[in-house]
Amino acid sequence: MVPLSWYIILSAVVFSIGVVGFFTRRNLIMIFMSIELMLNSVNISLVAYSHYLQSMRGQVLVFFVIAVAAAEAAIGLAIIIAYYRNNPTIKVDEINLLKG
Amino acid sequence: MTAPQWFFAYFAGMITLLSVVMITRRNPVHGVLWMLVLFVHIAGLYLFLNAEFLAAIQIIVYAGAILVLFLFVIMLLNLKKELTVRKVQKHWVLGAAIGVIFALFVVTVVAGITVLPPLGEYSIEAIRSEGSIMTLGKVMYTKYLLPFEIASLVLLVAIVGAVVLAKKRI
Known part of the structure; x- marks a missing residue:
């Protein structure tokens, strides 16, 4: 039997890798992929809790998280395309139109 | 092991x-x-x-x-x-440090987690007797019906929003 804490530790580690990617990468697409990674790590912990607590709630939540992630990816990538049309760059430190 | x-x-x-x-x-x-x-x-x-x-x-x-x-x-x-x-931002060391500190913090906090009873009604035997998809579907279409409908609205907003944002001239 695998202890529950192993799953939660795995989830925390993958989430932190996503955080590192989010804070360090310069490419907007890679930042988006780090966000997807963080969502997935949370899904792992939700499914693990659902299994160990013998409840269906976690799996239902994961279903909604996946639906929201799909919506978020569609909207976010549309924003990237809309921005790229005006300023052909997706490096986050060069996206500073609102900077005073 | x-x-x-x-x-x-x-x-x-x-x-x-x-x-x-x-x-x-x-x-x-x-x-x-x-x-x-x-x-x-x-x-x-x-x-x-x-x-x-x-x-x-x-x-x-x-x-x-x-x-x-x-x-x-x-x-x-x-x-x-x-x-x-360059593929990383100027202050990438700071960002990586934040991530590592976060990892250490969370791992030390969650390392000792165990599941306490009371457990729910969906044991492995109960799920196996009905089938995994049927069990999940029953829960989703009864207890979580309203969130399910709201999820469909979220997806609709995403469809319309993606078209509106990416289109040149509306």
Whole structure:
């Protein structure tokens, strides 16, 4: 039997890798992929809790998280395309139109 | 270690390794392809946790739809120039430090987590007698019917919003 804490530790580690990617990468697409990674790590912990607590709630939540992630990816990538049309760059430190 | 623990160790090691590989690729296309392998491994972990439906959804929606969407957008943007410049931000050491501190903090907090009774009614035997998808569907269409309908609204907003944002002139 695998202890529950192993799953939660795995989830925390993958989430932190996503955080590192989010804070360090310069490419907007890679930042988006780090966000997807963080969502997935949370899904792992939700499914693990659902299994160990013998409840269906976690799996239902994961279903909604996946639906929201799909919506978020569609909207976010549309924003990237809309921005790229005006300023052909997706490096986050060069996206500073609102900077005073 | 027993066989399930070895199984978990393989998947956990691969998931951690692949996430590190994914966030360090310079070319976003390579990142997306490594992410595909990562998602297949996460789906394997879901199977291990008796969540067959979610494993299928993980492959179909994440690997099949979202990653293809990423690849399409990368194709639309001209990223030749991006491949030759610095791939990390100026203050990347600070960002990495935040991530590492966060990891240490969370891992020390959650390391001793155990499940306390009372357990729910969906034991492995109960799920197996009905089938995993049927059990999940019954819960989703009764107890979580309203969130389910709201999820459909969220997807509708995403469809309309993506078209409105990406269109040149409305």
